[in-house]
Amino acid sequence: MPLAPGPADPPGTSRSTSATIQPNILRCLVVVADERGIDLRPVLKQVGLDETVMRSAALRVSYRQGSAVIRRAVELTGDEHLGLKVGAAQHLTAWGLLGFALMADDTLWHAIGTGVRYQNLSGAMVVWSAGAGEDDDAFVLRADLPDPAMDPVVASFLLEEAFASVVTLSRLAVSPDFAPKVVEFSFPPPRPYDLFVALFGCPVRFDAPANRLVVDPAWARTRMPGRDPVSYASTLEMLDAQMASRRDQQDLLEVLEISVAQSLPSAPSFGEQARRHATSERTLRRRLAECGTTYEALVEGVRRERVEHLLLRPELTLRDIARRAGFSDERALRRAVHRWHGTSPVRLRERMLLRDTGQME
Secondary structure, three states, X not given: OOOEOOOOOOXXXXXXOOOOEOOHHHHHHHHHXXXXXXXXXXXXXXOOOOHHHHOOOOOOEOHHHHHHHHHHHHHHHOOOOHHHHHHHOOOHHHHOHHHHHXXXXXXXXXXXXXXXXXXXXXXXXXXXXXXXXXXXXXXXXXXXXXXXXXXXXXXXXXXXXXXXXXXXXXHHHOOOOOOOOEEEOOOOOOOOXXXXXXXXXXXXXXXXXXXXXXXXXXXXXXXXXXXXXXXXXXXXXXXXXXXXXXXXHHHHHHHHHHHHHHHOOOOOOHHHHHHHOOOOHHHHHHHHHHOOOOHHHHHHHHHHHHHHHHHOOOOOOHHHHHHHHOOOOHHHHHHHHHHHHOOOHHXXXXXXXXXXXXXXX
């Protein structure tokens, strides 16, 4: 059987600004960093996530917010393999109803399939797919990045966290002796290598064609200790309802973001957007709150994305960029870029152009 994602929609939306991801990874990252004496609250605040917001069960974050916090956390801790530690520190209870469904599932492999099917509700920041392997009837779980051009530091973190969490949760749910048959990463061999072997308890390969975790058939068919068909079925009904609600939220965010992007430099007013959707401002504001965002934050996200695209065009002056992105002048542009990236537009442009040409280490 070929590798294929479950019937869930791809996580997030077509734009990196939409707040559609449950922040399970960030919440665990905060705990791991705190244990090392690193306070991530200022970093969270920079991307609009204060302590009160982080405790909200309704909170959703965007890939941009998540990536910014992850990148800064790696810098502050100096740990290039922070993703392994965050993945190893997770528990099924952080997944809410989905975690309960996995524990009530029939076999380990079926539980993995359920996780893939409802990955949008797990806080996953990679795209999961699963299927039968080509050799020895092994079962394969594959993780792909949502954007191949993602920052390498963030990409490595997410892939390490993804597989480390799968192994950790499998050991908690099935047996502490669980180990994959092999784990493969697409990035180059890290240093030290023994961290990976110690965590996964199996051969680990690098520079592989894809990011894969191979499960031996004996482990894949292991019955879940807490299996309960009735509880599993009833929980899936609630998960399906959540998925339907998430699709509605994603559709709303995409439509609004496209509307703003097409209207720049002059973004439509909130009242105008409400009229376009044939709804009241109060109702639209409530629906955005259910998505974990506001119209102001959405507009700023689109404007930020526009600025970053324009900075990659050397022929454009800062005045040109400010005008095209909807800023009153260059000063307002500089303040916004400093708020987003902690640097000036000129330095950000230099960094982005170097990265784009492959000259940045």
